Amino acid sequence: MDLFDKCKQYERVKILKEMKLFPYFQEIEENNCTEVKIDGRMVIMAGSNNYLGLTKHxxxxxxxxxxxxxxxxxxxxxxxxxxxxxxxxxxxxxxxxxxxxxxxxxxxxxxxxxxxxxxxxxxxxxxxxxxxxxxxxxxxxxxxxxxxxxxxxxxxxxxxxxxxxxxxxxxxxxxxxxxxxxxxxxxxxxxxxxxxxxxxxxxxxxxxxxxxxxxxxxxxxxxxxxxxxxxxxxxxxxxxxxxxxxxxxxxxxxxxxxxxxxxxxxxxxxxxxxxxxxxxxxxxxxxxxxxxxxxEPERVQRLHDNAGYMRRGFRELGYQIPDDPTPIIPILIGDNMKTFRFCHRLLEEGVFANPVVSPAVPEGKQLIRSFFMATHEKRQLDRVLEVFGLVGREFGLLN
Ligand SMILES: Cc1ncc(COP(=O)(O)O)c(C=O)c1O
CATH class of the missing domain: 3.40.640.10 (Type I PLP-dependent aspartate aminotransferase-like (Major domain))
Incomplete structure (x- = not known):
């Protein structure tokens, strides 16, 4: 047994890459805070902790x-x-x-x-x-x-x-x-x-x-x-x-x-x-x-307005969303592969969000983690909701 054998045998990433579902280490080619360029295409960023949108202020x-x-x-x-x-x-x-x-x-x-x-x-x-x-x-x-x-x-x-x-x-x-x-x-x-x-x-x-x-x-x-x-x-x-x-x-x-x-x-x-x-x-x-x-404390207020808007929007679509006053909104998917596929479909439709799978969360609690910013515009938030509606119906999570 060699120390590095485990590296050769490490298959998880290879399998996901072969399936074109590997969601990590995405290369960002351009970053405009609420939108980023990936693979030559602008997508809405709903997976960043840039809560107040100040990175390009x-x-x-x-x-x-x-x-x-x-x-x-x-x-x-x-x-x-x-x-x-x-x-x-x-x-x-x-x-x-x-x-x-x-x-x-x-x-x-x-x-x-x-x-x-x-x-x-x-x-x-x-x-x-x-x-x-x-x-x-x-x-x-x-x-x-x-x-x-x-x-x-x-x-x-x-x-x-x-x-x-x-x-x-x-x-x-x-x-x-x-x-x-x-x-x-x-x-x-x-x-x-x-x-x-x-x-x-x-x-x-x-x-x-x-x-x-x-x-x-x-x-x-x-x-x-x-x-x-x-x-x-x-x-x-x-x-x-x-x-x-x-x-x-x-x-x-x-x-x-x-x-x-x-x-x-x-x-x-x-x-x-x-x-x-x-x-x-x-x-x-x-x-x-x-x-x-x-x-400018109004920036914090805008963050809450956006987070509240999204929590209500997700609920209206039919997702079960916990009632917390934060811009981190989890969407329960409940299975590793389904979460990877869901995330992939979101990106195809122009929305970047984060998959969270086991063992980071217990089996059955796999989720998509979405984050919102004070600087997201309403049209971007509406598009995110539209995409979550579309993909949620495709995956049978919504009626
Ligand atoms: C709760 C919590 N603590 C600490 C850290 C580490 O912070 P940093 O990114 O500055 O290393 C993070 C980052 O993700 C975090 O979410």
Whole structure:
């Protein structure tokens, strides 16, 4: 047996490619945010996290260009040593102010942020408690924490009874970090934050929320999930984690919270210290996006209007759509191959959306994940609905 035998025997992709159904790594030849060119043809993008449609905003582009002119294309090192710019600090200060906390710290990606925070803050014999549907980067962080002899426990998705049971089994005095996505990226559901915080506070647990899909989306002016529930960062949520790769039209991640804790992460996280820092253009793009979000809260409202319009539209077609206030709308298909075929037909009809198959979701729960933006025009949304109607009828999902 050779180490690489598994690579030779890896058939899944080959089969889907032969069937011309492979939906991943699609090459985008041109990107106009709500429409992209694939195989020489413009299609409507209903599968992107560019929630506020800011990736081609003239101010964001100009700021990125200027930062590149001023600082070059790369920081060529980590923030710990040579790669720490005045731009990083300015972004951190503005972000902390936006989120209503003392301090924030930016990392190179959101994935690295989760991987960096969890094992830094949870040590030997302390506990991480994680929702079973948390993002892969949280799972990666918990695996490193486990390797360093902390305890990792998981509870059923957004199920506060399951969480309560788990907490009751753990030593009351053990220090704990309770970590959850704010909006679950597969279902678009919002975490039950009021109940989660209540349970955490009763069981010596600190709360960390991954706001990748809720910053710029939920709450007052896009301030995230605490604001959505009328709660407070710093008091109810101890650590806010987020990414700049979605509403902020850039690349990078952050953690925000009390100064002492953020400083501790800054001086101890390997993911921060041993990886090159967020490049100048990305820092400037994220900072400008943040300023636009603060100046123009109506963008967040437009995102909700579009998401609400699509949820109603899908329901009117006959799809069962959950009732969540987010722009992530799952359409249940229920079978792997059917999901791939469905996705392929959507693309043939000019709509790009994402297939989600097992094992990412349980058998029978395979779905098409659609995402909407503040900048989608009504004619584009109507076309998406028309195509989902057409393809849904072809597949016998609709009457
Ligand atoms: C919930 C969640 N957390 C973290 C990440 C990682 O963010 P990034 O793209 O900045 O690495 C993502 C990205 O998909 C996400 O959906």
């Amino acid at each position: 003239p101010e964001v582009l100009a700021a990125a260009h200027k930062a590149m002119d001023d600082f070059g294309t790369s920081c060529s090192g980590s923030r710990f040593l040579n790669g720490n710019l005045v731009l990083h600090r300015e972004l951190e200060e503005e972000l902390a102010d936006f989120l209503g906390v003392e301090s924030s710290l930016v990392f190179t990606t959101g994935f690295l942020t989760n991987q960096g925070i969890i094992p830094t803050i949870v040590n030997r014999d302390e506990c991480v408690i994680s929702d079973k549907e948390n993002h892969a980067s949280i799972v990666a962080g918990t695996l490193i924490a486990r390797a360093m002899a902390s305890h990792v426990k998981r509870y059923a998705n957004n199920d506060m009874e399951s969480l309560k049971k788990l907490l009751l089994q753990l030593p009351p005095a053990a220090p704990k970090l309770l970590v959850s996505d704010g909006v679950f990226s597969m279902s678009g559901a919002v975490v039950d934050l009021p109940r989660l915080v209540q349970l955490a506070h009763g069981h010596n647990a600190r709360v960390m929320i991954d706001e990748a899909h809720s910053i710029g989306v939920l709450g007052d002016g896009g301030r995230g999930v605490s604001s959505h529930f009328g709660m407070q960062n710093g008091r109810d949520v101890d650590l806010v984690m987020g990414t700049f790769s979605k509403s902020f039209a850039s690349l990078g991640g952050f953690v925000a919270g009390g100064k002492e804790v953020v400083d501790y992460i800054k001086y101890n996280s390997q993911a921060l210290i041993f990886s090159a820092s967020m490049p100048p253009a990305n820092v400037a793009a994220a900072r400008t996006a943040l300023r636009i979000i603060r100046r």
